[in-house]
Amino acid sequence: MAGRLQDKVAIITGGGSGMGRDTVLHFLDEGARVMVADINEDNGRQTVALAKAQGHADRAAFVRCDVAEEAEVAAMVAAAERTFGTLDITYLNAGVGGAFGPIGETTVEGWDYTFAVLVRSVFLGMKHASQAMRRHDRGGAILSTASVAGIVGGAGSHAYSAAKAAVISLTQNVATELAPHRIRVNAIAPGVISTPLLHRGKPEKFEAQFRRQPWPERGEGRHIATVAAFLCSDDARFVTGETVKVDGGLLAQGIAIWGAGAENPLLRAPGVNYGSTGRR
Numbered sequence: 001m002a003g004r005l006q007d008k009v010a011i012i013t014g015g016g017s018g019m020g021r022d023t024v025l026h027f028l029d030e031g032a033r034v035m036v037a038d039i040n041e042d043n044g045r046q047t048v049a050l051a052k053a054q055g056h057a058d059r060a061a062f063v064r065c066d067v068a069e070e071a072e073v074a075a076m077v078a079a080a081e082r083t084f085g086t087l088d089i090t091y092l093n094a095g096v097g098g099a100f101g102p103i104g105e106t107t108v109e110g111w112d113y114t115f116a117v118l119v120r121s122v123f124l125g126m127k128h129a130s131q132a133m134r135r136h137d138r139g140g141a142i143l144s145t146a147s148v149a150g151i152v153g154g155a156g157s158h159a160y161s162a163a164k165a166a167v168i169s170l171t172q173n174v175a176t177e178l179a180p181h182r183i184r185v186n187a188i189a190p191g192v193i194s195t196p197l198l199h200r201g202k203p204e205k206f207e208a209q210f211r212r213q214p215w216p217e218r219g220e221g222r223h224i225a226t227v228a229a230f231l232c233s234d235d236a237r238f239v240t241g242e243t244v245k246v247d248g249g250l251l252a253q254g255i256a257i258w259g260a261g262a263e264n265p266l267l268r269a270p271g272v273n274y275g276s277t278g279r280r
């Protein structure tokens, strides 16, 4: 049976680890051909080795790319076109935690590095992928990884949160420009996802963070991968300029003044509060 992404050519940045790697393997299962891009060569090549072990021998390749450098992003797009003949999908997912600490002690160097890896990269990816997609004249899908940290406070450092908010804004604005060319531009805002970026090899230390959302399962890379496949597929052909939260209800839960979920006394028993009407 044909997959959701049958014969589409995709680039996935940050494909050497975490949700990027899971998305590479899922896109391959859905029939895509995938150029894995990452600054970490060992991990990127390991993703391709995993793909081969899963029987996707000729449909995955690796290119080393620093997504913050324009010449390298242009070369990444050219490598995908050279290897697979065209470009249908670009998932701009690579990222780091970036600068953290009090605002009074955040360095310009740390701030600029964070914005280079998280925002300049998305601008460069959109620029070069859209040029290629317009050349091939068969539409396309550009997806980025934002974060719930770009939507509300309290989820990331100052620099990280501001950078992810910029990704959401860029997604809306570029989507309107590219829509006439049938190139869709969307983003995913993950909640708390168990990847090396978050747990650094020790997931057991982050149980409290993994339990923050109302959904009882831990967020995993595969939860991002399946939504990414939908957003990049023709099933989502009328969806553009959108940022989709994939967070197990984390933001739906909101500020939880009365306590989250079952701890909320308003949810314990049915009734009506008539306010100051005098009715009991």
Ligand SMILES: NC(=O)c1ccc[n+]([C@@H]2O[C@H](COP(=O)([O-])OP(=O)(O)OC[C@H]3O[C@@H](n4cnc5c(N)ncnc54)[C@H](O)[C@@H]3O)[C@@H](O)[C@H]2O)c1
Pocket (backbone or CB within 6 Å): 013, 014, 015, 016, 017, 018, 019, 020, 037, 038, 039, 040, 043, 065, 066, 067, 068, 093, 094, 095, 096, 097, 117, 145, 146, 147, 148, 189, 190, 191, 192, 193, 194, 195, 196, 197, 198
């Ligand atoms: N894990 C979470 O809870 C979470 C939540 C919201 C958003 N995100 C975002 O998801 C994306 C993927 O992160 P992850 O959690 O899978 O982390 P990860 O560390 O497992 O993977 C990130 C990958 O990006 C690569 N990378 C970093 N800088 C790069 C550069 N300059 N050029 C090319 N590649 C580079 C790394 O080598 C790594 O392979 C990031 O954009 C991150 O900000 C993560």
